[in-house]
Amino acid sequence: MYVAVKGGEQAIARSLELLAEARRGDPAVPELELTQIREQLRLGVARVMQEGSLYDEELAALAIRQAAGDMLEAIFLLRAYRTTLPRFGYTLPLETDGMRVRRRVSGTFKDIPGGQVLGPTADYTQRLLDFDTTPPTATTSAEAPLPAEMPRVLDLLEAEALIEPADADSDPEPLDLTREPLTFPADRATRLQNLARGDEGYLLGLAYSTQRGYAESHPFAGEIRMGEVDVCICPEELGFSIEIGSITVTECQMINQFHGGNGVPPQFTRGYGLSMGEGERKAMSMALVDRALRCDELGETAHAPAQDQEFVLSHSDNVEASGFVQHLKLPHYVDFQAELSLLRTLAKQQAADSGEQPLHAAGGLHA
Amino acid sequence: MTPRYNFAFLDEDTKRMLRRALLKAVAIPGCQIPFGSREMPLPYGWGTGGIQVTAALLGPDDVLKVIDQGADDTTNAVNIRRFFARVAxxxxxxxxxxxxxxxxxxxxxxxxxxxxxxLVFQVPEPEPLRTLEARETETRTLHALADYGLMHVKLYEDIARYGRIATSYDYPVLVDGRYLTSPSPIPKFDNPKLDHSPALMLFGAGREKRIYAIPPYTRVESVAFEDHPFDVQQWDERCALCGSGESYLDEVVVDDRGTRMFVCSDTDFCSQRTEAQA
Known part of the structure; x- marks a missing residue:
């Protein structure tokens, strides 16, 4: 005798036990400490903070451990926590001019005021697996400290009016996408906010497509800088700004060729990317996609996916995408039954029209 | 109850934002209202819209029922019920x-x-025209103009190809003679229950950040043609457990020879009938 399926609650409880056991692995191996994750998996921590939209290394490390290293799950955990936090206020725009630079490179000039500073990059490693764990080698100090402030490479071009001017004060107050729904057309500040939260892999793929003919972007890496910037707020009751801490960010300013149009003379144009922590791949991808999405404003013909803001922005969020793709695991018995019923009706009808028996007995045998 | 979170998880400001959107939705039946959908501790696509609407409505004296596919004991329904029992x-x-x-x-x-x-519906895709027109900017204009020709052409093409309308669930409805609306992926069998329902029906789409409503006793018509009127699924079988001949049936494969049996998808309805017969 068939009885209706019962026991969902118990099944979930057992599944959670199995998950906890699998996450922990062999109990004889010591559990990862959060400081180990923070110190030794710093780039993973940076990605989770960036796409989780919360700058907190400790919580990001906790999320990575709880998610057993599944970065998208860790991002989801951090987002779900972030959404419950009260908003005390909004910070003032970060002044990346005053960044305490640890890395700064330009692909456009051989030498630049302040110099090319490689910093801690994996760019020139030889990707050979280090089979032997080596004790850290002592770092060598530079002969002179880096200058306190480094001019931006793009400012040098702006001084010559070769690149479109950037007037930070003309920016409208940005919308908070975590409080307001995204609507179209989205302005540049909203688009950048969406891209900043967007999935690194998705943006990388889109950025790559702009280099392969799906949007003529002709980019140069004008400047990439990474280091610490101060975070300031201006509480209403004080009336002046106070520094509340500093965070690590990576900023990328792309320079793109522009042939002129929409009343704008030929000049270089800008694409912008910013990422929390060391996130160079993300910042560069973001800058390329930002520039591609400016096609309407610059009067360029939009024909590529990366230029289509509804397409790009609606599908960039990996928490949304992961949830909706995986919701297909949920039961769809009712809809599936409706489709079965329809197909059988159509098959019967077709058989009746052609005077033949349907290939299968519709509905199969009945218990 | 988990004391670290506010009653029903969401903070009161968020609930107020949701209630405003709900009031607007009730005032314009069937119209999709954008709202500041929050990130919930359950995945998008798994009921985050419905959960937010429920959280905005729940009071301490409410009695909550959660169903998925008509059943109380499907795992995601269990999980959502557990969530509210825990946070509210x-x-x-x-x-x-x-x-x-x-x-x-x-x-x-x-x-x-x-x-x-x-009744609070979980909605994956609130836009009934989305599969016909992917762009939100376009569909918004079509709604503003009440231009639903796309949908009529789609249904007409079904008839031309198959001799009948080939939409079996998420069957579009016209609410109060104005807005073309997705009833969410309910089977079209359930569409007649939307018309002049005494209960308020609210629809939450968390990922798509839209809320809409069908207020009590609102006219809800399933889109069709005079010569191809709307009809619902029917079965030759009855429920193998309670014998119902008027409920929506799930098909269950019971052995490896493809033998099927049919049972009510609404488990409460079925068990009430079975108990009454015992």
Whole structure:
């Protein structure tokens, strides 16, 4: 005798036990400490903070451990926590001019005021697996400290009016996408906010497509800088700004060729990317996609996916995408039954029209 | 109850934002209202819209029922019920008649609803025209102009190709003669229950950040043609457990020879009938 399926609650409880056991692995191996994750998996921590939209290394490390290293799950955990936090206020725009630079490179000039500073990059490693764990080698100090402030490479071009001017004060107050729904057309500040939260892999793929003919972007890496910037707020009751801490960010300013149009003379144009922590791949991808999405404003013909803001922005969020793709695991018995019923009706009808028996007995045998 | 979170998880400001959107939705039946959908501790696509609507409505005296595919015991329904029991400490039930608030995915209960009940739908895609027009900017214009020719052409093409309308679930409806609306992926079998329902029906789409409503006793028509009127699924079989011949049936494969049996998808309706017969 068939009885209706019962026991969902118990099944979930057992599944959670199995998950906890699998996450922990062999109990004889010591559990990862959060400081180990923070110190030794710093780039993973940076990605989770960036796409989780919360700058907190400790919580990001906790999320990575709880998610057993599944970065998208860790991002989801951090987002779900972030959404419950009260908003005390909004910070003032970060002044990346005053960044305490640890890395700064330009692909456009051989030498630049302040110099090319490689910093801690994996760019020139030889990707050979280090089979032997080596004790850290002592770092060598530079002969002179880096200058306190480094001019931006793009400012040098702006001084010559070769690149479109950037007037930070003309920016409208940005919308908070975590409080307001995204609507179209989205302005540049909203688009950048969406891209900043967007999935690194998705943006990388889109950025790559702009280099392969799906949007003529002709980019140069004008400047990439990474280091610490101060975070300031201006509480209403004080009336002046106070520094509340500093965070690590990576900023990328792309320079793109522009042939002129929409009343704008030929000049270089800008694409912008910013990422929390060391996130160079993300910042560069973001800058390329930002520039591609400016096609309407610059009067360029939009024909590529990366230029289509509804397409790009609606599908960039990996928490949304992961949830909706995986919701297909949920039961769809009712809809599936409706489709079965329809197909059988159509098959019967077709058989009746052609005077033949349907290939299968519709509905199969009945218990 | 988990004391670290506010009653029903969401903070009161967020609930106020949701209630404003809900009031607007009730005032414009069937119109999709954008809202500041929050990130919930359950995945998008798994009921985050319905959960936010439920959280905005729940009071301490409410009795909550959660169903998925008509059943109270499907894992995601269990998980959502567990969530609210944990963050709101409210009473839950599996009985349709006992519930003040019912959150559902893909079904409307067979037991007729009352004026003092609210039905909250989980909605994956609130835009009924989305598969016909991918752009939000376009579909918004079409709604503003009440230009639903695309949908009529789609249904007409079905008839031209198959001799009948080939939409079996998420069957579009016209609410109060104005807005073309997705009833969420309920089977078209349930569409007639939307028309002049005594219960308030609210629809939440978390990922798509839209809320809409069908207020009580609102006219809801399933889109069709005079010569191809709307019809619903019918079965030659009856429920193998309760013998019902008027409920929506799930098909269950019971052996490896493809033998099927049919049972009510609404587990509460079925068990009430089975108990009454015992």
């Amino acid at each position: 400490g409210i009473a839950t039930t599996e009985r349709t008649a006992e519930a003040t608030l019912i959150q559902t995915r893909h079904r409307i209960p067979e037991t007729p609803l009352r004026e003092d009940q609210i």
